[in-house]
Amino acid sequence: MTTQEIAARYYELAGQNKWNEIQEALHDENIVSREPEDGVPAGIETITRGKAAVKAKSDTHRAMIETMHSRHISEPLVAGNFFTTVLKRDVTYKGRPREISEEIAVIEVKNGKIISETFFY
Numbered sequence: 001m002t003t004q005e006i007a008a009r010y011y012e013l014a015g016q017n018k019w020n021e022i023q024e025a026l027h028d029e030n031i032v033s034r035e036p037e038d039g040v041p042a043g044i045e046t047i048t049r050g051k052a053a054v055k056a057k058s059d060t061h062r063a064m065i066e067t068m069h070s071r072h073i074s075e076p077l078v079a080g081n082f083f084t085t086v087l088k089r090d091v092t093y094k095g096r097p098r099e100i101s102e103e104i105a106v107i108e109v110k111n112g113k114i115i116s117e118t119f120f121y
Helices: 003-015 019-026 037-042 051-063
Strands: 027-034 047-049 065-073 077-079 082-093 098-110 113-120
Touching (some): 003 019, 003 077, 003 082, 003 113, 019 027, 019 051, 027 051, 047 051
Parallel strands (some): 027 113
Antiparallel strands (some): 027 047, 065 082, 077 082
């Protein structure tokens, strides 16, 4: 798949909240996921390596959600081997007040698979 095709599939699945399918179908076995230092106090690792570890991190994050009030993903912008999208969520995490979460994802594709994802929030 081309970067454009990966981006389109990512957008389609993310819009349906099918994150497990994104990980299974689109992630490379050796994917690297990067989070900002802001996540460290909440127990989020800044760098996660490997498909299984990235999936576990995502599963842990989703388990912390009490209520997803709404979510939105922007259409991806593609440049070379990269695409980016904006993720917005109105969410209540367990034991925390309701909040609006916004982040930018920059995703790198190589040989038809996502090899890295970097989140800025």
